[in-house]
Amino acid sequence: MEFAFTEEQEMIRDTAASFLAEVSTSEAIRAVMATERGYDSELWNRICTEMYWQAIHVPEQFGGMGLGYVEVVATMEQMGRYLLCSPYFATVCLAANTLLLGGSDAQKTAWLRPMCDSALSAAVAFNGGVSDWSAKAVTATWQREGGDYVLNGEYRYVVDGHSAQLLIVAARELGSVGEAGISLFLLPAETAGVFRRWLPTMDQARKQAAVTLNDVRLAPSELLGEAGKGWQVLAKVLDLAAIALAAEQVGGCQQVLDRTVEYTSERVQFNRTIASFQAVKHKAADMMLQTEVARSAIYYAACVAQDALEGGMMAKELAEAASIAKSYCSDAYFAVAGDALQLFGGVGFTWEYDVHLYFKRAKSSEHLLGNGAFHRERLAKTLLD
Amino acid sequence: MKLSFSPEDERFREEVADWLKDNLTGDFEQLKYRGGPGDEHMYPEERKVWERVLAAGGWTCVGWPMEYGGRACSIEQQVIFFEEYARAGAPGRVGHIGEGLTGPTIIAFGSEEQKKKYLPGIVAGTELWCQGYSEPGAGSDLANVKTKARFDEARGKWLISGQKVWTSLAHESDFCFVIARTDPDSVAHKGLGFFLVKMHQPGILVRPIEQITGTSEFNEVFFDEAECDAEDIVGAPGDGWKVAMGLLGFERGVSTLGQQMAFQNEFDQVVLAARENGAAQDPVIRQRIARAHTELKIMRYNAMRMLSGQSGSDGGLQKEALIYKLYWASWHRSLGELAMDVLGPECEILSDGPYELSRLQSLYLFVRADTIYGGTNQIQRNIIAERGLGMPKEPRGTL
Numbered sequence: 001m002e003f004a005f006t007e008e009q010e011m012i013r014d015t016a017a018s019f020l021a022e023v024s025t026s027e028a029i030r031a032v033m034a035t036e037r038g039y040d041s042e043l044w045n046r047i048c049t050e051m052y053w054q055a056i057h058v059p060e061q062f063g064g065m066g067l068g069y070v071e072v073v074a075t076m077e078q079m080g081r082y083l084l085c086s087p088y089f090a091t092v093c094l095a096a097n098t099l100l101l102g103g104s105d106a107q108k109t110a111w112l113r114p115m116c117d118s119a120l121s122a123a124v125a126f127n128g129g130v131s132d133w134s135a136k137a138v139t140a141t142w143q144r145e146g147g148d149y150v151l152n153g154e155y156r157y158v159v160d161g162h163s164a165q166l167l168i169v170a171a172r173e174l175g176s177v178g179e180a181g182i183s184l185f186l187l188p189a190e191t192a193g194v195f196r197r198w199l200p201t202m203d204q205a206r207k208q209a210a211v212t213l214n215d216v217r218l219a220p221s222e223l224l225g226e227a228g229k230g231w232q233v234l235a236k237v238l239d240l241a242a243i244a245l246a247a248e249q250v251g252g253c254q255q256v257l258d259r260t261v262e263y264t265s266e267r268v269q270f271n272r273t274i275a276s277f278q279a280v281k282h283k284a285a286d287m288m289l290q291t292e293v294a295r296s297a298i299y300y301a302a303c304v305a306q307d308a309l310e311g312g313m314m315a316k317e318l319a320e321a322a323s324i325a326k327s328y329c330s331d332a333y334f335a336v337a338g339d340a341l342q343l344f345g346g347v348g349f350t351w352e353y354d355v356h357l358y359f360k361r362a363k364s365s366e367h368l369l370g371n372g373a374f375h376r377e378r379l380a381k382t383l384l385d
Numbered sequence: 386m387k388l389s390f391s392p393e394d395e396r397f398r399e400e401v402a403d404w405l406k407d408n409l410t411g412d413f414e415q416l417k418y419r420g421g422p423g424d425e426h427m428y429p430e431e432r433k434v435w436e437r438v439l440a441a442g443g444w445t446c447v448g449w450p451m452e453y454g455g456r457a458c459s460i461e462q463q464v465i466f467f468e469e470y471a472r473a474g475a476p477g478r479v480g481h482i483g484e485g486l487t488g489p490t491i492i493a494f495g496s497e498e499q500k501k502k503y504l505p506g507i508v509a510g511t512e513l514w515c516q517g518y519s520e521p522g523a524g525s526d527l528a529n530v531k532t533k534a535r536f537d538e539a540r541g542k543w544l545i546s547g548q549k550v551w552t553s554l555a556h557e558s559d560f561c562f563v564i565a566r567t568d569p570d571s572v573a574h575k576g577l578g579f580f581l582v583k584m585h586q587p588g589i590l591v592r593p594i595e596q597i598t599g600t601s602e603f604n605e606v607f608f609d610e611a612e613c614d615a616e617d618i619v620g621a622p623g624d625g626w627k628v629a630m631g632l633l634g635f636e637r638g639v640s641t642l643g644q645q646m647a648f649q650n651e652f653d654q655v656v657l658a659a660r661e662n663g664a665a666q667d668p669v670i671r672q673r674i675a676r677a678h679t680e681l682k683i684m685r686y687n688a689m690r691m692l693s694g695q696s697g698s699d700g701g702l703q704k705e706a707l708i709y710k711l712y713w714a715s716w717h718r719s720l721g722e723l724a725m726d727v728l729g730p731e732c733e734i735l736s737d738g739p740y741e742l743s744r745l746q747s748l749y750l751f752v753r754a755d756t757i758y759g760g761t762n763q764i765q766r767n768i769i770a771e772r773g774l775g776m777p778k779e780p781r782g783t784l
Contacts, residue, residue: 002386002387002693003386003387003388003686003689003690003692003693004386004690004693004694005386006386009386070386257774261774261775261776264776265775265776265777273777275776275777276776276777278767278779280776281766281767281770281771281774281776281777282763282766282767282770284770284774284776285708285711285765285766285767285769285770285773285774286766288704288707288708288769288770288773288774289708289711289712289769292687292704292705292707292708293680293683293687293708293712295690295705296683296686296687296689296690296705297683297686299386299686299690300388300682300683300686300689302386303386303387303388304388307388314388323679324679324682324683327675327676327679328679328680328683373672376671376672376675376676376679377668377671377672377675379675379678379679380671380672380674380675383656383674383675383678384656384659384660384665384671384674385665
């Protein structure tokens with residue numbers, strides 16, 4: 001048992017941190033968050049060609065580095081810390097994981113390679129606009145017509161869906177309910193019948209889209225995995241993505257905590273720094289507690305995720321580890337970011353200071369892929385029913 | 386990062402589990418899940434016998450070096466031992482203060498003579514220890530001890546006078562380690578000594594404290610020129626604070642993993658109660674149970690991180706270790722509240738008169754101690770802010 005980063009993992013984390021400190025500055029974030037695309041293509045290219053983050057856990061045979069999910073989580077933590085605006089989460093944590101878990105070798109070769117080699121961006125659309133992130137979220141439909149699949153429906157909360165080059169969509173067989181009948185499809189974003197619309201969001205640093213499928217006709221070769229068995233794949237993908245998102249939340253916790261300690265140590269009132277007030281220290285202590293506990297949750301979940309991707313024994317723990325991490329980190333990040341805003345006082349309420357960027361990210365990440373209550377109810381089912 | 390145990394460690398796990406299964410039988414059956422915090426007053430005599438059986442099997446002081454009678458178990462094996470011990474429902478250890486605190490302190494700071502004199506009795510489970518730290522005027526402000534130690538040249542002994550409080554198991558113990566002021570004019574953490582004192586002597590009076598639960602496991606201990614042999618001071622006079630602080634570090638050891646397994650047993654009881662009375666269908670209770678489950682699981686991961694990591698560069702505790710006491714104590718207190726809310730109005734009804742508490746009622750009341758002793762939640766937050774975040778230290782008062 002060695003529940004700590006290896007030296008190599010520490011190096012990956014530290015390299016990510018110093019790179020991001022340089023490129024994902026407040027000015028850089030603000031410049032791209034005002035755009036519809038929401039990220040800087042040049043920077044994304046640099047990440048894909050110099051840092052190679054998009055390839056971390058993709059096996060070497062498909063053009064990746066063949067490292068593990070622990071490295072993905074370590075990198076996501078730093079992206080959350082520096083609020084990097086990029087299609088990484090949608091492309092890697094959602095789309096690449098779907099291909100890895102559900103794709104045929106031909107599909108993996110066709111799509112993972114360009115992701116690793118040429119900065120292809122991708123998004124996964126599955127939620128038809130419901131707050132229940134279980135299989136009930138899948139409302140779009142498919143039916144067979146001749147040899148083809150014809151898809152119809154609408155999706156919301158599609159992270160980077162308006163800018164992605166490749167879409168993976170989940171749809172259910174017309175008339176099916178629950179986990180049955182769900183299939184996954186791969187389609188280039190320009191496929192006829194696909195309409196995409198940017199949804200302006202409170203958190204401007206991560207873009208969401210609505211996607212509409214209007215009689216989209218797909219050949220069977222574009223089916224990902226077995227027809228009707230898509231949920232088994234998607235459920236695991238959502239668990240893996242939730243773990244990565246939780247890591248991003250931990251990075252955000254750390255950043256707002258650090259900035260809060262820094263600010264309260266400079267701000268003077270009543271002839272003393274406000275950091276010397278016990279009321280402030282105790283709030284900061286609670287912020288650190290939540291940050292560290294959240295970090296312990298994601299490190300464990302990362303190990304489980306890695307084992308699950310390798311087909312190990314811990315795969316059966318994946319859903320629980322994901323729900324534990326996502327529920328704790330969601331609540332922790334929102335609480336920590338809220339406390340930070342409070343301790344920054346008046347300036348925390350301004351557009352000029354960065355606190356609001358993190359406060360807004362905390363809420364958007366909390367609800368994405370299921371909030372604390374959703375994941376606790378998932379745990380309660382296994383404990384109590 | 387990896388989480389699995391080696392095949393060798395898994396065999397060790399089996400060995401521990403098998404031994405417990407074979408030995409926690411017969412008269413010891415009644416001790417299962419008894420004698421933990423809040424239940425220390427139960428079966429003291431039987432648990433003393435159990436301690437010696439455990440020792441005979443070689444299962445006391447498993448983390449100590451071989452030369453002092455330990456098993457020199459790796460951290461992983463110690464984790465496994467404490468987990469299996471708690472999983473089997475083996476009783477609260479009457480010897481835990483000797484094994485967890487006195488022994489490591491003597492090994493780290495004691496003389497060869499002290500090691501020879503005291504370690505074998507701890508390993509054998511025949512000599513029990515209690516802790517003389519807190520005083521009526523020295524709770525959170527531990528350095529404010531008033532108990533004095535004066536060296537009597539004529540008798541060639543230290544004479545200790547003063548009062549200690551919240552001393553658990555004092556009435557069952559053979560020895561007590563005591564911090565007392567060797568320099569009567571000193572203040573705060575200077576001028577203290579760390580003494581190893583025999584309990585059975587005329588100069589010591591033990592008075593049980595009746596607690597919120599109506600039971601007593603903490604005591605007041607009065608010292609009236611209690612004698613302590615000249616060679617039974619650990620370190621030099623004046624070194625007491627250094628030794629005492631070293632000891633507090635030992636408190637956060639691997640036994641925390643066992644503590645969590647005991648918490649798991651309690652949590653399982655709450656889940657069982659919720660399933661039995663239908664509270665498990667209440668959406669609010671479901672959320673709270675799932676939250677307790679989540680936080681208990683992470684408590685384990687956090688402890689694994691603590692045990693896998695090294696100390697910070699300044700030799701201090703890492704951040705995940707600094708938050709640990711505040712985290713588990715707050716969690717445990719919430720579990721008690723959850724237990725009562727699961728039971729609903731039935732939580733009020735006692736097992737019997739005049740004040741016979743059920744296990745869950747006892748849990749609910751006793752966990753109020755957790756956020757107070759060993760550094761209150763407020764003191765913990767000061768420590769976290771000051772040592773973990775580098776925020777300004779609290780000023781000393783002027784009263």
